Structure formats: structure tokens, C-alpha cells
Amino acid sequence: MAFYFAAADASDARVVVIGMPLDRTSSFIPGTRFGPDVTRIAADNIESFSPYQKRDISTIRIHDAGNLEFTYPTPGSPLELIAATTAANLTRRVKQLALGGEHSITPPIVAELARKFSNLCVIQYDAHSDLRQEFLGERVSHATAMARVLDVIPRDRLFQLGIRSFSSAGEMSQPNLYPFEVLAPVEPVRAAVGDRPVYVTLDIDVLDPGPMPDVQTPEPGGCSFRDLALSLAGLAGLNVVGCDLVEVCPRTMQPSAGAATAAELVRELCLLLAGD
Numbered sequence: 001m002a003f004y005f006a007a008a009d010a011s012d013a014r015v016v017v018i019g020m021p022l023d024r025t026s027s028f029i030p031g032t033r034f035g036p037d038v039t040r041i042a043a044d045n046i047e048s049f050s051p052y053q054k055r056d057i058s059t060i061r062i063h064d065a066g067n068l069e070f071t072y073p074t075p076g077s078p079l080e081l082i083a084a085t086t087a088a089n090l091t092r093r094v095k096q097l098a099l100g101g102e103h104s105i106t107p108p109i110v111a112e113l114a115r116k117f118s119n120l121c122v123i124q125y126d127a128h129s130d131l132r133q134e135f136l137g138e139r140v141s142h143a144t145a146m147a148r149v150l151d152v153i154p155r156d157r158l159f160q161l162g163i164r165s166f167s168s169a170g171e172m173s174q175p176n177l178y179p180f181e182v183l184a185p186v187e188p189v190r191a192a193v194g195d196r197p198v199y200v201t202l203d204i205d206v207l208d209p210g211p212m213p214d215v216q217t218p219e220p221g222g223c224s225f226r227d228l229a230l231s232l233a234g235l236a237g238l239n240v241v242g243c244d245l246v247e248v249c250p251r252t253m254q255p256s257a258g259a260a261t262a263a264e265l266v267r268e269l270c271l272l273l274a275g276d
């Protein structure tokens with residue numbers, strides 16, 4: 001099945017939604033590979049109008065490209081497919097919304113975008129800083145996603161919002177890192193990004209595990225859905241060149257409140273990507 005609001009042909013779509021159900025390094029609760037499909041099912045029950053951005057996605061040409069099929073001749077093979085897919089969508093000038101899967105889908109996407117946009121910025125919503133250089137012996141892991149992003153863009157172009165889990169005290173005082181908050185940073189981040197191209201990576205565990213328990217690594221003390229949706233709405237007008245929604249980890253294939261939450265965030269990210 002496909003998102004009901006994503007009925008455009010690939011050939012004339014403005015936005016392409018594509019599942020990247022990578023679930024290889026999950027170190028706590030596995031299951032993010034089922035995130036895209038449960039989100040599609042839950043989307044059937046949401047409206048196309050966003051009360052946060054006050055716009056309707058039915059006016060936007062969106063294509064659902066299904067899910068990538070990963071094979072593992074080497075552990076890095078899925079990342080190569082993600083990079084090639086992103087490069088192809090860039091060439092076709094269609095804006096890509098990637099649905100994880102674990103957060104390790106983000107670095108190969110950002111690396112491709114950074115090759116095209118030399119001044120690319122990244123805005124990350126997340127409970128976790130993801131700044132470790134290595135986790136459980138691997139440099140490429142859901143827990144190192146932003147360390148790998150910093151391999152391709154400088155620290156002053158990564159903005160981290162809602163973070164409340166750090167591997168060291170030093171991480172907490174890094175520039176452009178906003179612990180706990182998602183609404184207050186909107187204005188300073190907007191001002192800092194300016195008209196530069198920006199990629200938005202949304203780890204759904206930035207939400208409190210109360211309203212969003214269906215994640216791989218629940219972290220108490222998160223924001224509300226309303227604050228997150230208003231924070232995303234506050235980014236409208238920025239030059240958003242790509243997005244992802246990662247770490248949706250359903251506990252069942254029956255749609256849940258958490259799946260509905262993910263589906264509404266797909267709507268919000270599609271609107272943000274479409275621009276004016």
C-alpha cells in the first residue's frame with residue numbers, strides 16, 4: 001500500500017516519499033524495519049490538512065516510491081543503495097523524504113546532498129546526541145549518526161534540538177546544541193541558517209515516550225507532539241532540500257497511536273519540503 005496523499009506519478013512529483021527500512025545496528029528494541037509500512041497504514045486515518053502549517057498536502061504532487069530492498073553482500077551495502085537513491089532523486093530534482101529504519105540512514109543521504117550543496121546545514125530533532133565516534137565496535141551505527149554527519153559538514157552547520165541523552169558532559173555544551181528544547185531554538189536556528197540549503201532529520205524519539213512509546217530507544221523527558229509540530233511549522237520558508245523521519249519502531253503491525261503520530265509527521269515534513 002501507499003500513502004493515500006502520495007498518488008502522483010514519479011515523473012511529475014515534487015516530493016518523493018521512500019521507505020528505507022534499515023534495521024541492522026539496533027542495540028535495544030529491534031523493529032524499525034517495520035516503521036514505514038505501519039506509518040502508511042496509520043496515514044489512512046489522518047486528514048490532509050495541517051492545522052500547524054495551515055496548509056493541505058492534497059495540493060502537492062507527492063509520489064510514494066515504496067521501500068528500498070536491502071541486501072548484505074557487505075555490511076555497508078544498504079548505505080550504498082541509500083546514497084545512490086538519494087543521488088538519483090537529486091538528479092531528477094525531486095525532494096526526498098526518507099522513512100527509516102534506524103538513524104544510520106541519515107549520513108549517506110547528507111553526504112550526497114553535501115556534494116551538491118557545498119553550504120548544506122542540518123537540523124536534527126532527537127532525544128540522543130548521536131555524537132559517539134563508535135558504538136559497540138562500529139563506526140556506522142544508529143548511535144553515531146551525527147558523528148558521521150560531522151564527517152561531511154562542519155560543526156557550526158549542525159543544529160541539534162531536543163537532546164537529553166549525552167555520552168559525556170562535554171557534548172552538552174557544544175555549539176548549536178539545544179538541550180531539551182524544540183520551540184525556543186526555532187528563531188536562533190532560522191537566523192543562523194538564513195537562506196542556505198538545509199536538511200531536516202527527525203528522530204521520532206525526540207517526543208516523550210508517553211505520547212510516542214513506539215521507538216527503539218525510549219528516553220524520558222521529551223517534548224509534546226504539539227510543540228514538535230509547531231517547531232517544524234516554524235521552519236517554513238527555509239530552503240529545505242531533504243528530510244527524513246527515523247526510528248519509528250512499531251510493537252505490532254496493527255496501527256497504534258504511535259503510528260498515527262508518525263503519519264502526521266510525514267504530512268508535516270511533506271509540507272515543509274514542498275515549500276511555497
Ligand SMILES: [Mn+2]
Binds near residue numbers: 103127130142145203
Ligand atoms: Mn538518533
